[in-house]
Amino acid sequence: AGAGAQKDRVVTEEEWLQKWETGNIGFHKEHGHPLLQKHLDVLLNGRSGLRIFFPLCGKAVEMKWLLDMGHSVVGVEVSEQALKEFFAEHSLPYCEEPVPGILGAKKLQSTSGNISLYCCSIYDLSSSVVGKFDAVWDRGALVAVNPRDRQRYVSLMITLMEKNSSYLLVTVSYDPNKHKGPPFYVPESEIKSLFG
Ligand code: SAH
DSSP: OGGGGGTTOOOOHHHHHHHHHHTOOTTOOTTOOHHHHHHHHHHHTTOOSOEEEETTOTTOTHHHHHHHTTOEEEEEESOHHHHHHHHHHTTOOEEEEEOTTSTTOEEEEETTSSEEEEESOGGGOOHHHHOOEEEEEEESSTTTSOGGGHHHHHHHHHHTEEEEEEEEEEOOOOOTTTOOOSSOOOOHHHHHHHHO
């Protein structure tokens, strides 16, 4: 069995939207993730003024941390509610605009301009829309992607990375026969083959 136990599991966008609507968001960390604090130096690598990407961002408070350090942040999330809650909870004024080239997508951008959150599926993005990034914080993203979409997700992430970018990935380790996920169990060997 192993990780194969979860390989056909699918969580639809509708199900994710419903989690947000019903407040079933146990994945959200109100005080941010301790592993970002711990490994911040790896992500930043002594650089300042970075463009940092948050795939499947939810309303992660780590976005605010990095903004406050002077970086700029781009996130993508299917739930507009999540994005609006982010701006509201941090008292950040923002405006909304459609995204040329992505039907139905919206960009919510802070008035200050240093954070842009795209409301659409990650699979609708490309570097021609969002550009490339110096750093990626992947927590609750690779492990939230449906197992059958992992390679597509990682290949896309690679196209969004600048040459010297850093990628900080948080995974979870548990027996995939005992829980159906998400978060899904992604073994280290698979991570190595996904990123090549
Ligand atoms: N990274 C965040 C949220 C993790 S939960 C955190 O650390 O708190 C995963 C999030 O991905 C959910 O908010 C869900 O709505 C969103 N999501 C799921 N599939 C998506 C997709 N295809 N594109 C963009 N967002 C997606």
